[in-house]
Amino acid sequence: xxxxxxxxxxxxxxxxxxxxxxxxxxxxxxxxxxxxxxxxxxxxxxxxxxxxxxxxxxxxxxxxxxxxxxxxxxxx
Amino acid sequence: xxxxxxxxxxxxxxxxxxxxxxxxxxxxxxxxxxxxxxxxxxxxxxxxxxxxxxxxxxxxxxxxxxxxxxxxxxxxxxxxxxxxxxxxxxxxxxxxxxxxxxxxxxxxxxxxxxxxxxxxxxxxxxxxxxxxxxxxxxxxxxxxxxxxxxxxxxxxxxxxxxxxxxxxxxxxxxxxxxxxxxxxxxxxxxxxxxxxxxxxxxxxxxxxxxxxxxxxxxxxxxxxxxxxxxxxxxxxxxxxxxxxxxxxxxxxxxxxxxxxxxxxxxxxxxxxxxxxxxxxxxxxxxxxxxxxxxxxxxxxxxxxxxxxxxxxxxxxxxxxxxxxxxxxxxxxxxxxxxxxxxxxxxxxxxxxxxxxxxxxxxxxxxxxxxxxxxxxxxxxxxxxxxxxxxxxxxxxxxxxxxxxx
Numbered sequence: 001x002x003x004x005x006x007x008x009x010x011x012x013x014x015x016x017x018x019x020x021x022x023x024x025x026x027x028x029x030x031x032x033x034x035x036x037x038x039x040x041x042x043x044x045x046x047x048x049x050x051x052x053x054x055x056x057x058x059x060x061x062x063x064x065x066x067x068x069x070x071x072x073x074x075x076x
Numbered sequence: 077x078x079x080x081x082x083x084x085x086x087x088x089x090x091x092x093x094x095x096x097x098x099x100x101x102x103x104x105x106x107x108x109x110x111x112x113x114x115x116x117x118x119x120x121x122x123x124x125x126x127x128x129x130x131x132x133x134x135x136x137x138x139x140x141x142x143x144x145x146x147x148x149x150x151x152x153x154x155x156x157x158x159x160x161x162x163x164x165x166x167x168x169x170x171x172x173x174x175x176x177x178x179x180x181x182x183x184x185x186x187x188x189x190x191x192x193x194x195x196x197x198x199x200x201x202x203x204x205x206x207x208x209x210x211x212x213x214x215x216x217x218x219x220x221x222x223x224x225x226x227x228x229x230x231x232x233x234x235x236x237x238x239x240x241x242x243x244x245x246x247x248x249x250x251x252x253x254x255x256x257x258x259x260x261x262x263x264x265x266x267x268x269x270x271x272x273x274x275x276x277x278x279x280x281x282x283x284x285x286x287x288x289x290x291x292x293x294x295x296x297x298x299x300x301x302x303x304x305x306x307x308x309x310x311x312x313x314x315x316x317x318x319x320x321x322x323x324x325x326x327x328x329x330x331x332x333x334x335x336x337x338x339x340x341x342x343x344x345x346x347x348x349x350x351x352x353x354x355x356x357x358x359x360x361x362x363x364x365x366x367x368x369x370x371x372x373x374x375x376x377x378x379x380x381x382x383x384x385x386x387x388x389x390x391x392x393x394x395x396x397x398x399x400x401x402x403x404x405x406x407x408x409x410x411x412x413x414x415x416x417x418x419x420x421x422x423x424x425x426x427x428x429x430x431x432x433x434x435x436x437x438x439x440x441x442x443x444x445x446x447x448x449x450x451x452x453x454x455x456x457x458x459x460x461x462x463x464x465x466x467x468x469x470x471x472x473x474x475x476x477x478x479x480x481x
Binding site: 010 | 139
């Protein structure tokens with residue numbers, strides 16, 4: 001009986017990388033949405049920042065969708 | 077004819093006990109997904125368990141492909157008989173209930189393997205168990221899971237805080253709460269697909285062994301629905317004691333931290349399920365919460381964490397002991413099975429009555445970080461504590477006495 005160290009290493013790297021990427025996208029999106037709100041409250045146009053925020057949040061959403069794809073066995 | 081009736085009785089008993097195990101599996105693991113969102117208020121306690129219950133049921137129904145074996149490589153498949161399955165399930169149920177009473181998260185899969193191993197050891201001797209598999213499938217993952225998830229959560233938490241450092245918390249709280257709700261829902265759905273299978277596999281195996289189903293065929297529709305409903309009901313009932321330990325006991329969870337630990341939990345669970353190194357959901361979620369606490373620089377209650385680690389170590393031998401003792405009875409024909417069921421009912425009742433002394437419900441789950449078992453442990457009072465209600469009858473009696481006079 002052997003221990004699959006390679007699989008263990010891959011699981012560790014993928015888990016840590018995905019968590020970090022998802023959090024960066026989510027936190028970045030939140031920060032930009034807030035910045036856009038503040039800017040429009042101050043009378044400026046936050047559209048540019050807001051669209052960037054939605055890009056980040058959209059990517060985070062894609063990660064969630066990919067997760068759901070992985071969970072449901074019928075998809076693969 | 078007589079043998080057929082007794083066989084049918086045993087089969088029905090095993091199915092009922094398997095569904096009870098599924099139920100305990102549900103409420104034991106409810107906290108894995110929902111402890112974080114409940115602790116931060118991202119989801120209200122009732123909403124959280126209803127959502128998790130629905131997703132567990134959905135997940136169970138989505139995964140119709142059950143594992144062909146339940147031995148997990150720990151021992152020879154041929155050693156699995158119906159009495160051994162029954163004894164293994166009893167061991168797992170009793171262990172799940174005992175750890176629930178103490179508010180300790182522990183892996184339901186390990187409990188089931190432990191119960192089965194104990195029963196096999198009693199039936200076929202210790203030599204029939206493959207010790208290496210225990211090391212590679214139980215001991216190593218129990219160390220790796222909290223480490224990997226913990227590191228992931230610690231880094232994610234640091235990043236979440238540093239990115240939103242200048243963002244007004246009114247704005248960041250809402251965003252992180254949404255993130256937390258999404259990741260928690262993914263954990264609940266993944267839990268339904270993986271753990272619902274276990275019970276379906278057990279029931280299908282028993283039906284095939286009793287010649288009630290063709291060998292090699294998948295679970296029948298009623299088995300899928302029954303297993304899904306059992307795990308869903310278990311999840312709905314909440315397991316508030318474990319939720320308190322995970323949401324409040326290990327470390328106080330703030331919203332960005334909760335979102336980061338949720339991300340780490342779902343990422344690690346999905347990676348382990350699809351990249352070939354199986355990790356327990358319970359160990360992963362606990363590790364994430366612990367790691368997120370370290371990442372935020374919060375005060376982690378290491379005594380709670382070490383008590384949990386101790387429970388993880390004891391899960392396999394503990395459930396194994398109960399499973400082994402149960403196997404002695406389960407092998408004695410119908411009377412043995414009936415006696416075992418009576419003992420199981422008594423054990424469940426005793427644990428339930430003990431849990432009533434310090435009841436933890438959806439209403440008080442986040443009020444404290446302690447899970448008390450015996451009244452003598454600490455004189456803390458909770459809203460449901462009978463001592464708080466004791467003075468009430470006196471007050472109502474007084475005016476009555478006056479009016480009578």
